[in-house]
Amino acid sequence: xxxxxxxxxxxxxxxxxxxxxxxxxxxxxxxxxxxxxxxxxxxxxxxxxxxxxxxxxxxxxxxxxxxxxxxxxxxxxxxxxxxxxxxxxxxxxxxxxxxxxxxxxxxxxxxxxxxxxxxxxxxxxxxxxxxxxxxxxxxxxxxxxxxxxxxxxxxxxxxxxxxxxxxxxxxxxxxxxxxxxxxxxxxxxxxxxxxxxxxxxxxxxxxxxxxxxxxxxxxxxxxxxxxxxxxxxxxxxxxxxxxxxxxxxxxxxxxxxxxx
Ligand code: PEP
Numbered sequence: 448x449x450x451x452x453x454x455x456x457x458x459x460x461x462x463x464x465x466x467x468x469x470x471x472x473x474x475x476x477x478x479x480x481x482x483x484x485x486x487x488x489x490x491x492x493x494x495x496x497x498x499x500x501x502x503x504x505x506x507x508x509x510x511x512x513x514x515x516x517x518x519x520x521x522x523x524x525x526x527x528x529x530x531x532x533x534x535x536x537x538x539x540x541x542x543x544x545x546x547x548x549x550x551x552x553x554x555x556x557x558x559x560x561x562x563x564x565x566x567x568x569x570x571x572x573x574x575x576x577x578x579x580x581x582x583x584x585x586x587x588x589x590x591x592x593x594x595x596x597x598x599x600x601x602x603x604x605x606x607x608x609x610x611x612x613x614x615x616x617x618x619x620x621x622x623x624x625x626x627x628x629x630x631x632x633x634x635x636x637x638x639x640x641x642x643x644x645x646x647x648x649x650x651x652x653x654x655x656x657x658x659x660x661x662x663x664x665x666x667x668x669x670x671x672x673x674x675x676x677x678x679x680x681x682x683x684x685x686x687x688x689x690x691x692x693x694x695x696x697x698x699x700x701x702x703x704x705x706x707x
Pocket of ligand 1: 458619681684
């Protein structure tokens with residue numbers, strides 16, 4: 448399953464009560480027929496237990512949006528992989544720009560989390576992206592590649608079915624401003640080269656890189672057709688089962704077209 452061609456991930460952020468997530472699961476499941484993509488839904492902690500139950504025997508992997516790098520300790524308000532594993536969570540989001548911006552997460556903190564995730568053999572999506580100001584000043588590539596290198600520093604082997612990167616320009620997240628697919632593809636190519644340089648050409652070739660930033664079912668196709676883009680990370684549009692299901696449909700159509 449992990450080696451499927453596209454990774455389609457949803458990030459619910461701080462949205463949906465348990466009841467609302469049950470309604471979502473009910474309405475979303477019909478879109479999973481003949482699915483060939485890896486689907487991850489990063490839901491709030493409070494919804495994990497019910498979403499794991501409701502997604503049993505489906506292609507949906509339920510993930511957590513954050514975790515602490517220790518197993519336990521005096522860290523009020525934090526939750527560890529050890530605790531989440533007990534609920535059946537195997538997928539984690541790391542370094543989302545909202546965590547970096549609103550909660551002061553640094554590359555060092557993100558690197559600690561990634562090291563912990565690797566030692567626990569769970570899957571992660573590492574989010575990287577430049578701010579509007581960095582893009583305007585010509586520092587976008589430098590900033591993104593630095594986040595990749597710092598985040599993955601000290602990771603000797605990359606298991607490409609367990610570590611993914613989502614390139615999410617900060618100015619495109621939740622703003623309705625979708626980035627230019629060619630420019631995104633270029634950036635994803637730079638990320639791939641960085642992975643090849645650091646961990647070998649074979650790893651770079653297999654490595655999955657997602658795009659995130661105001662993607663919906665109308666805009667996703669252009670990104671998914673790009674040579675260096677292997678999936679999408681979807682925020683706002685993942686809250687609506689028809690919209691998120693529509694994206695899964697487009698991704699599967701592309702995979703099926705490739706087989707004609
Ligand atoms: C996100 O939360 O990672 C994201 C890309 O959000 P949105 O799709 O709403 O821009």
